[in-house]
Amino acid sequence: MTGKIVFNKKLSDKYYYMKIESPEFVKNAKPGQFFMLKTQSFDYLVDPLLRRPFGVCDIEEDCFTILYTLVGKGTYLLSNLQTSTEISFSNPLGNGFSIVKNKNVALVGGGVGIAPLLYLSKALKDNNNSITLYYGGKSIGDIHLLEYFENTCDYIKISTEDGSLGEKALITDIITNFDYDIVYTCGPKPMMKNVVSVFQDKVENIEVSLDERMACGLGACLGCIIYVKEGDNIVQKRCCVEGPVFDGNKVVWEL
């Protein structure tokens, strides 16, 4: 399907925030889902060849948003797109986060990993949860969208590695309360691994949103394998179909 760009704002050196209008997409999108986005507008151009996966960051009426960082050519092209440009993307894909009710929950986001947590926080608030957000980055330039999180979260704790905003620490180092019913996390792999080890044995449900190179995004190429424990076995799951959200306690980080 396609949609029109409502805005495409530069937030900091490497961060952009884009809003796209698409009632059709919005109708079916759940927190934690992602989609494959074509960064080239002309069908006959084959560089970049593959679509790029991005998480649903927020939904506002008929629009959804993407928080993204500049990585390579795909995101570079994205950052150059003008308001009103028509862009093409897949349906919402993957499983998404569990939405609990009347619980005490923590969200832990690192860098651009904060993206899927915004829409999640909205859904959790609508379900009457008490929400604490832990949000870490290298520097102040990595911390964004706080104005939105202020509307949905009860507590917000921020840390940066250089101390330019919030505490000068890794985000996992400033977590002192472990009294949550469920923890949701998205960010760099080492951070998520840390989050799991910090909460392990203390919180039963830890949902991690993983990030793997994807060619198809829909379960066909088998390029995005994640290893998870199932009983005594280690089994393969496709990040795009059985994920991107997995049970943090089951993920095998290194094989």
Next chain:
Amino acid sequence: MTGKIVFNKKLSDKYYYMKIESPEFVKNAKPGQFFMLKTQSFDYLVDPLLRRPFGVCDIEEDCFTILYTLVGKGTYLLSNLQTSTEISFSNPLGNGFSIVKNKNVALVGGGVGIAPLLYLSKALKDNNNSITLYYGGKSIGDIHLLEYFENTCDYIKISTEDGSLGEKALITDIITNFDYDIVYTCGPKPMMKNVVSVFQDKVENIEVSLDERMACGLGACLGCIIYVKEGDNIVQKRCCVEGPVFDGNKVVWEL
């Protein structure tokens, strides 16, 4: 070198007119020269891979213009570029037309082949020539820039194959006067071939501007060979270096 797009106008279904500011380019450009233009703005994109050749259509102060038609992906990308975009191109390349003085000259242009004749007509006018323009197209949508040619040419004759503008005829069919010192032509190959055979034996100097696929544009790849008669021999010339303007009487159209 690079320059800024001053405008990029759609003239008709397939025709566009673009103006680019570049004092450096303008300083050295002669009528009939061409240049290689990058249609991708991001260096790391490799589709389209090669630059595309275009003729210098006009020069106005610090700017030059391109008249171009939509053909494939390169020209499609070009047509999407916005005002103020920075684009990259080579120096003016090739040999260009001879500029005569105080003569009676004819220009014969077909379709987008009219492009290099505009700047030529300016230079010829500055040198006190009497200029007749023959300008043909399939249809009215192929005829452009007349307002400019009206300032430089003494006589303008137009024909279209469907009769939607000027006479309903091929342009070579409406040439009845052969009393010129020199004829310049640019257009589809069959047209130029016809122009040469119409004026052959009647006009000594016929300059044709040829069009070959080019990879490098500067004489290195040997991809753009044109065959010309030299005495009793047929020899190879590189369209990009020894051309694109050749002596029409010497060109070997079919080998």
Next chain:
Amino acid sequence: MAKNRLEVEICGIKFKNPIITASGTFGYGIEYSRFIDISKLGGISVKGLSLNEVSGNMMPRIIETPAGMLNAIGLQNIGVNRFIEEKLPILKKYDTRIIVNFWGKTIEEYVEVAKILDSVDIDMLEINISCPNIKEGGIAFGTDHKMTEKVVSSVKKNIKNKPLIVKLSPNVTDIKLFAKICEDSGADAISAINTLLGMSIDIETKKPHLSNITGGLSGPAIKPVAVRMVYETYKTVKIPIIGIGGIINYKDVIEFFIAGSTAVQIGTANFVDPEIPIKIINDLKTYLENKNIDKISSLTGSIKIN
């Protein structure tokens, strides 16, 4: 009723159109049914099956390259029996031809899988002797002409009901030689090409981008090599050729037909956008109508050489 200009016949089997999705790029077919109407496809070639379930290579398995991608999935599959039990019944509900791509680590395994497939409700077998990603078998069969002859003739001797397509490896000096051997060994059709062996290195970590070090290059980047090989094969054998390699639009399909294809397979393009095969089918129909070409099959091998 309007005639179907797109219908083609391969080894006596009618395909409503010549667009087949390529093995390994379309899962077991079912994955795509959420996104497109797979009954519109001419056919589906399913992910390469082996006798037993195979878990494939370690991650990472894919990386994008200029106008292409490298993959080293390692022929991960659920095994021929689970396919027949779990996937085939669902797939059979769709109105499209089913080609089963398969492979083995030994000639015996190739034969065994072929025998199993020969008696189930599918349309054709496609033997993959060309996957460059596994150490045993695979590449060794497809790039050694004696092995090619042995595996193709052994399989052929052991199947009775289904036509056998042999899928060729492009990683050879002379594809004509292999095409001829396949024809002589009883192949009913040839599909060409599989992926080119390639490699990409992460300059930050100095590690190969793929855990397997090398992988198979696919996508538009390889199209010129594929067209050349289809053309060479067409000049060499009489059996039909299914052209594969870098197709992303209907023009590419026409090009493969002119070079000698009777049908084509679409691979990497399914990842680029799952709607591409359907779009190609529609565009081809329009093209043939506009050009007044009665049957797409009249384009097969229609190349004009001066």
Next chain:
Amino acid sequence: MAKNRLEVEICGIKFKNPIITASGTFGYGIEYSRFIDISKLGGISVKGLSLNEVSGNMMPRIIETPAGMLNAIGLQNIGVNRFIEEKLPILKKYDTRIIVNFWGKTIEEYVEVAKILDSVDIDMLEINISCPNIKEGGIAFGTDHKMTEKVVSSVKKNIKNKPLIVKLSPNVTDIKLFAKICEDSGADAISAINTLLGMSIDIETKKPHLSNITGGLSGPAIKPVAVRMVYETYKTVKIPIIGIGGIINYKDVIEFFIAGSTAVQIGTANFVDPEIPIKIINDLKTYLENKNIDKISSLTGSIKIN
């Protein structure tokens, strides 16, 4: 004086940087002197020379393909003697290494050209046994291992003064075999790869886009194949390797070094933009400085395999 991190040595010859422009894409060097300062280049490999002038294939000779191009120039060149008389004296005015790429239709011609070049003021010879564009010689030498051995050892025996680089064809089943044969036959270095054999058809006219029907595929599209072949060659031989194929920026150069290259050649990128080699040299310098890498040669073969 600041150290030159980019200096490399190939067969005892120092290059101020490892960026060499590839044969056939840089004319006789002089063509580019209007556009860039060719004295900044590590070296230039000139258009492949033969004994006598050759006029090449008929037009059309080039066509763009996805992230690449096909060419069938047909080894057009002015012949070795005219090169020495007309071009070399001009080229010698520039401060860059001169590699002369050459070929013959017969072993005798190869030897004769090599002998002539052995006694003139150039730095290295590069024997092209891999050009796919001519019917006699060319491909036959580079894809037949007996012919490869014969031509390389014959040439080597007949030259005394200059190191001999052998340029390999990628159109073979096993590049390792050819690399080993070249080393054993006396090659002082290997350059890899030449173009992949490809083809493209104009669907309007149904004619091949190239008069020669097939042509050589170059450009970014082939980079994964080239990197793989350099890596395989590096594991096989001890002589230095000059990596070629699809390089358009400094990252590509680093990738080729990690795979096993001692230097690289830039081909099609010269057409894309003549300033690319200079930009690459500057970017490499910055990269090495930022990464605190003393010598680019320390990257050669630095690939990490688990």
